[in-house]
Amino acid sequence: ANTLIVHRADMFGLAQLHQIRGRIGRAKARAFAYLTTDAKKPLSLSSERRLQVLQSLDNLGAGFQLASHDLDQRGGGNLLGDEQSGHIREVGVELYQQMLEDAVASLREAGEEVVDRGWSPAINVGAAVLIPEDYVPDLNVRLSLYRRLSDAENTEGREALAAELIDRFGPLPDEARQLLRIVGIKANCKIAHVERIDVGPKGAVLTLRNNTFPNPMGLVGLIQKNHAFWKLRPDQKIVVKGDWDTPEDRLKVAERITADLARVAGAA
Numbered sequence: 154a155n156t157l158i159v160h161r162a163d164m165f166g167l168a169q170l171h172q173i174r175g176r177i178g179r180a181k182a183r184a185f186a187y188l189t190t191d192a193k194k195p196l197s198l199s200s201e202r203r204l205q206v207l208q209s210l211d212n213l214g215a216g217f218q219l220a221s222h223d224l225d226q227r228g229g230g231n232l233l234g235d236e237q238s239g240h241i242r243e244v245g246v247e248l249y250q251q252m253l254e255d256a257v258a259s260l261r262e263a264g265e266e267v268v269d270r271g272w273s274p275a276i277n278v279g280a281a282v283l284i285p286e287d288y289v290p291d292l293n294v295r296l297s298l299y300r301r302l303s304d305a306e307n308t309e310g311r312e313a314l315a316a317e318l319i320d321r322f323g324p325l326p327d328e329a330r331q332l333l334r335i336v337g338i339k340a341n342c343k344i345a346h347v348e349r350i351d352v353g354p355k356g357a358v359l360t361l362r363n364n365t366f367p368n369p370m371g372l373v374g375l376i377q378k379n380h381a382f383w384k385l386r387p388d389q390k391i392v393v394k395g396d397w398d399t400p401e402d403r404l405k406v407a408e409r410i411t412a413d414l415a416r417v418a419g420a421a
Contacts, residue, residue, distance in 0.1 A: 155184040162188035163200035170207050272362070273303075274342035275349040278407050280400035282332040288322055302332065306340050334404055341411035345418040350411065352403040357393040357410060364389040371417040 157177045162170060170188070178184030188204060190196060196204075289295045298318070305311045311333055318325060325333075342350065348362040366372045376383045376391070384392045393410055397403045 155182055157184070157186045159186065159188045161191060162204060163190045163196055165203075167203045167206060170203070174207070272343075272348070274339050274347055276335050276338055276342070276407065277349075277351045278335075278400060278403040279353075280331045280335075280404055281328045282335050283328045284332065285326055285328055288326050288329060302336050305336055306343070308337070311336055331400075331404060334408065338404075338407050338411050341408075341415040345411060345414035347411060347414060350407055352397065352407050354396065354398055356395055357403075357406065359391040359393070359410070359414075361389055361391070366414075367418040368420055371420055372414075375413060375417050 155177055157174065159165070159170065159173060165173070174186045177186065188207070190200075190204075284295050284298055286295075289298065298314075301314060302311075305314055315325065315330075315333055318329065338350070342348075344367075346362045346366055347359050349360040351358050372385075376385055379393075382394045384394075386392060393406075395406060397406050
């Protein structure tokens with residue numbers, strides 16, 4: 154077969170359309186793929202963009218370009234956390250090399266504990282955190298900025314990067330400003346061994362990495378001081394009660410809680 158018709162192509166994802174289109178055309182046989190849409194329904198901006206991208210990718214190596222466009226349109230999820238996956242271009246050569254070295258060391262040491270340098274806390278506050286495409290149009294530049302953000306573990310580094318963004322691209326949009334704050338929260342979490350923090354409208358739950366805290370007595374004192382709101386559950390999760398209706402409220406409380414924990418952890 155050398156002809157394919159896709160009905161309502163706007164309902165498919167970019168990767169799906171690329172795979173479907175690849176079902177026809179082999180060797181020297183020229184093939185044709187017709188993508189149809191509903192003439193009575195206007196295309197959404199994202200659907201139109203997907204079809205334009207697919208139309209433009211007709212060369213060898215298009216699969217890699219498509220993956221980059223797909224990541225750009227759908228988002229990368231937890232870009233700075235353990236849940237993110239992908240190829241070298243997304244994580245950066247340095248991080249990929251570190252991951253490879255850790256894996257090799259783990260095999261060589263035959264089960265002995267390997268120092269985990271690369272773990273990253275998961276932060277969930279319900280806020281949009283990204284570098285928008287209309288702020289930094291170039292995909293490669295955005296990926297480079299994400300990698301630099303993941304390395305900005307101190308306040309000075311984050312402030313310097315924010316100043317650079319403003320100088321190069323203009324005032325920070327809310328999403329980028331919130332992303333910088335999330336990176337700061339992650340830095341506090343690493344100091345306090347907080348593996349995950351989920352903040353909702355009625356409270357926050359914090360999970361400690363391996364159920365340990367660098368300064369156990371300091372943690373007990375902090376919880377006792379704030380006993381009306383802070384609790385340590387039997388499963389070693391920390392629960393903080395509160396009313397935080399907006400993402401901005403939840404960001405502020407995540408900053409405050411993790412800063413308190415980092416301060417106590419650093420006093421060990």
